[in-house]
Amino acid sequence: MTDYQEEQNNEIEALASIYPDEFTALSEDPHRFKVIISSENTDEDGEDAAITITLQFTYTPRYPDEGPVMEVISADNLDEEDISSILQLLQEQVEENLGMAMVFTLVSAVQERLNEKVDEIKQIEKDEKERIEQEEKTKAEAEEAKKFVGTPVTIETFLAWKAKFDKEIEDKKRQASNEDNNKDKKLTGRQLFERDGTLDVVEEAFLDEEDDNVVVDESLFQDIDDLELGEDFVED
Numbered sequence: 602m603t604d605y606q607e608e609q610n611n612e613i614e615a616l617a618s619i620y621p622d623e624f625t626a627l628s629e630d631p632h633r634f635k636v637i638i639s640s641e642n643t644d645e646d647g648e649d650a651a652i653t654i655t656l657q658f659t660y661t662p663r664y665p666d667e668g669p670v671m672e673v674i675s676a677d678n679l680d681e682e683d684i685s686s687i688l689q690l691l692q693e694q695v696e697e698n699l700g701m702a703m704v705f706t707l708v709s710a711v712q713e714r715l716n717e718k719v720d721e722i723k724q725i726e727k728d729e730k731e732r733i734e735q736e737e738k739t740k741a742e743a744e745e746a747k748k749f750v751g752t753p754v755t756i757e758t759f760l761a762w763k764a765k766f767d768k769e770i771e772d773k774k775r776q777a778s779n780e781d782n783n784k785d786k787k788l789t790g791r792q793l794f795e796r797d798g799t800l801d802v803v804e805e806a807f808l809d810e811e812d813d814n815v816v817v818d819e820s821l822f823q824d825i826d827d828l829e830l831g832e833d834f835v836e837d
Contacts, residue, residue: 609660612702619705632660635674636708640715652715653677654687658704665702668695683718687711 609632616634617624623637636658639651655674661667671691673684694710695703752758 603666605663605666608702609664612665612704615702616704620708627657631662634658636704638708638711638715640712640719652679652718654679654684654711654715656691656708656711658707665698666700668692668699669704671695671707678722679718687714690714 613626613632613634616636617626620636623639625635627633627635634657635655637653637655639653641651654676657672657674659670659672661669671688673688676684679687690710691707694707698706
């Protein structure tokens, strides 16, 4: 005959030893206690990212041949769907372990499920981070690509560009012409004379081709004796 009370007392003693900080006895008849279960995961920075749930167990008179009464006292970072999933997991484990002290097995199964939940959350966060980074990268690449894409050429855009180009060329020619005129206005009479090339012709008329000496054509000048000079003019 099974001594249910002894088996229950032995399990209570073992649980208190295994979970010194997480186990809390609430009553002895019937045995009622609660266990705080947390995931073992931490985030990338090494900080605690645990999900925590507190379960309350109450032994029935024929436990462990019957399953304990199980309740969720509190849950951090878990929604209703998560809690329902954990309760279903507990019930499955009870059915598989009837006839044996099972609370340690139940707690371990829940802790494993919490670890999986944390991994899921981390993966979702990682995927979202990568998605945002990829969007920013794609946007940056698109902006960079715009720098190398010119305006499509059509007949209208070409004619508009050509009209503008022709006007710029005409303006430059007009400006150059005005600058030349302004330079001419600032030249002295001799500079203009020399620029015209007339002085060269005159110089050639008075220079001997062989020795560059000045040759004066005396016929161009009137004999001084033929000049009618006034009485005041006295030849030395």
